[in-house]
Amino acid sequence: MSxxxxxxxxxxxxTDRLDLVLSGSAELPATGxxxxxxxxxxxxxxxxxxxxxxxxxxxxxxxxxxALGAFVGWIAELERMRPPLRLDLVGAPGxxxxxxxxxxxxxFAPTTVSVNFVEAKS
Amino acid sequence: xxxxxxxxxxxxxxxxxxxxxxVERHLFDVDPTAQEATVMCASELxxxxxxxxxxxxxxxxxxxxxxxxxxxxxxxxxxxxxDPRRAESTLERIQAxxxxxxxxxxYIGRMREMASDAGAAASQLGLYRIRAEGEFALAGRLVxxxxxxxxxxxxx
Numbered sequence: 713m714s715x716x717x718x719x720x721x722x723x724x725x726x727t728d729r730l731d732l733v734l735s736g737s738a739e740l741p742a743t744g745x746x747x748x749x750x751x752x753x754x755x756x757x758x759x760x761x762x763x764x765x766x767x768x769x770x771x772x773x774x775x776x777x778x779a780l781g782a783f784v785g786w787i788a789e790l791e792r793m794r795p796p797l798r799l800d801l802v803g804a805p806g807x808x809x810x811x812x813x814x815x816x817x818x819x820f821a822p823t824t825v826s827v828n829f830v831e832a833k834s
Numbered sequence: 835x836x837x838x839x840x841x842x843x844x845x846x847x848x849x850x851x852x853x854x855x856x857v858e859r860h861l862f863d864v865d866p867t868a869q870e871a872t873v874m875c876a877s878e879l880x881x882x883x884x885x886x887x888x889x890x891x892x893x894x895x896x897x898x899x900x901x902x903x904x905x906x907x908x909x910x911x912x913x914x915x916x917d918p919r920r921a922e923s924t925l926e927r928i929q930a931x932x933x934x935x936x937x938x939x940x941y942i943g944r945m946r947e948m949a950s951d952a953g954a955a956a957s958q959l960g961l962y963r964i965r966a967e968g969e970f971a972l973a974g975r976l977v978x979x980x981x982x983x984x985x986x987x988x989x990x
Contacts, residue, residue, distance in 0.1 A: 739847075774874075776881060776960070777960035778960075784949055785949060787949075808866065813967060816967060
């Protein structure tokens with residue numbers, strides 16, 4: 713488990729996939745620290761031979777545009793990887809900002825990013 | 835009925851969650867989509883004030899107004915400016931965002947620019963987000979040493 717400000721990141725390796733569960737609030741003054749943590753996750757995914765990273769954002773209350781910028785930087789790096797790593801972003805339908813922001817990330821990199829919505833665990 | 839919430843924005847990062855809570859409570863009876871969009875807009879603008887606003891004689895503390903009249907929502911930020919060039923650059927960006935035929939295409943384009951220039955400082959992605967995701971129209975002006983940014987959206 714690691715933290716970036718009020719954001720908690722937990723990794724769970726699964727078969728052919730790395731699960732990254734984020735919770736808390738991603739309200740960051742700069743992209744650097746979160747981008748480093750995300751890069752670490754993709755490095756570990758490659759070591760495990762995973763083709764997909766599933767990022768569960770259902771527990772994220774808010775994400776500012778700086779944190780979104782960190783995701784943009786990370787996704788751009790994933791796009792350049794050979795073989796490419798795909799990203800499955802999972803949001804909570806009740807969090808309206810996620811519906812908008814996760815779809816924006818998918819529009820930015822449609823071949824790399826997919827988006828799904830599931831009810832948040834209580 | 836018109837009602838306004840006025841918040842003074844101190845340069846404290848930790849106050850942003852409280853600002854979001856106050857705005858959310860103020861808009862308790864507004865359509866949830868507009869409410870959440872306004873919370874995001876207020877948070878992004880307040881963040882701008884914390885990052886770039888400076889205390890000046892005309893504006894000691896940044897001020898954030900959230901006003902609704904039942905038909906529209908307006909969020910206004912007034913913050914002191916220490917670097918007029920930065921303020922001018924923000925105004926140019928607001929103008930470009932306002933002139934875009936499709937704000938969403940512009941927003942995704944800004945993400946692409948950021949991706950190709952990771953070291954780019956002051957991406958101001960928040961302004962693009964306010965326009966594209968929040969569906970707010972943006973306007974800005976510089977009055978003396980005070981930068982005023984206004985975001986407006988319809989509630990219908």
